[in-house]
Amino acid sequence: MTAELLVSAPDAELIFDQIADALVETGYAVLPLALPPSITEAMFLRIASFEDEVFQAAGVGRAEEFQLNPFVRKDEIRWLSNQDPVEASYLAWMEQLRLGLNKRLFMGLFDYEAHFSRYCEGAFYKKHVDAFKGRTNRVLSTVFYLNPGWALADGGHLLMYSDEQGASLEPIARITPLMGSVVVFLSDRFPHEVTAANRLRYSIAGWFRVNASLGPHIDPPR
């Protein structure tokens, strides 16, 4: 076996099977390693290389409802684009996932948008849902983590709640943002939060969308 084979990508079709099965069973999937290590590594180097000015304060709501609210979220973001070859390789993998899920689950996923997120020390994102039932075209959320050697004491956990639970109840999942992990979940089903990070924390949040355009009204890209 060559060295290249040893570090070869996890079989994408198998990964897509796992994600599809988990979505059917529980509505969410957590995979410790999904993307080819070369993409993970390159994306880490990319986000780590950004100057502060590259990021913008993350807001809440979309379009005319958009507002900054540092009591809700303190992460900073930068949207991905196909202009950069590294970002394009990540988006290409997500495109494969889009097609793979449409094939397996007939989800009608139409496109994908994603941004880098940077949580500086102390940053958090309070409990929220990524989509309100019937009010959005975001249907499936993805989060990808780029943090080598994340310890429990580093905080910054993604806590997922079941939508039937009240505010005080225990999360159904507590996810460590460890390098290479991927979380995929139905956007309108799971309230979730990012607890305060005790060190710099990188993730990429993304959303598969359905085409919600009706008649001549073209749904805005963002």
Ligand SMILES: O=C(O)CCC(=O)C(=O)O
């Ligand atoms: O970074 C994470 O773990 C999740 C971020 C998130 O929930 C979001 O950006 O909507």
Ligand SMILES: [Fe+2]
């Ligand atoms: Fe979210």
